[in-house]
Amino acid sequence: MAKAKPARRTLDSYAVKHINKTIRPGDCVLMRPSDSSKPSYVARVEKIEADSRGTNVKIHVRWYYRPEESIGGRRQFHGSKELFLSDHFDIQSADTIEGKCTVHSFKSYTKLDAVGNDDFFCRFEYNSSTGAFNPDRVAVYCKCEMPYNPDDLMVQCEGCSDWFHPTCIDMTQEEAKKVDHFYCHDCSSEDQKKLHNSHVSTRNADAKNKYWLRTRIPERLELAFQICAFSIIPFFGIFRWIQNAVGGDTYSVGEDTKLCAGAMQTNTEAVTKSEFLKCKKGTSWENSVCVYLL
Incomplete structure (x- = not known):
């Protein structure tokens, strides 16, 4: 007669003494790999069982796969801490x-102030037999039309709200880190296309034909359009700039691109046309944005 298997019971939790942690169903755990040279496996605890004496504890897990463990392998948009929730139990x-x-969920992960060694994220479920993903579609960004990789620095266009890799828009990582306002190629006017922000404009600007202007009166705004091409402020849409100024705010326009950070408010009074024409390059005011004199 076959010997009956000893009864096993389900546990609500289990204290893992060697790590001084208590695990419960739903927790995610790091598991020792068979090859010590590989990183720890990651799994979600589905169920905890023990024998009648509370020993010989087994955990039912659902494995997470790393991108390189999937059939398609790791892709450019996969984050270093990205995992796929598999159907492998x-x-x-x-x-x-x-x-x-x-x-974490993808959304929660991108909002973390700091990512620890034990923080991961998942945005796909993975079928280990077919290599299929759920969802099978994901939003893409930038000119390269790639899904978002939270490890990569990106800048957001204030016009269309799309995100761009600095390398895809001819911008260095250092420049991207300093960007306060950015408008992409499609959202910029023809004259503004290559001037992504105040920091990029510093290296492109032609100083010999720049002048200064401060104005808040609508008539003088019209005057400004007649004599200035607003080609160094693609990061602050000119129509929005007009609306704010007409609303009563006073704004500065200037030649010192090192200080440019957008159309900022100032308490200085508006100047007349003659005063404007006297303000040759070299005049300095605080909180300025740049224009070209036609």
């Missing part, structure tokens, strides 16, 4: 648990 000894971790 398994039973492991609790002794193989190396620690607890957190697998």
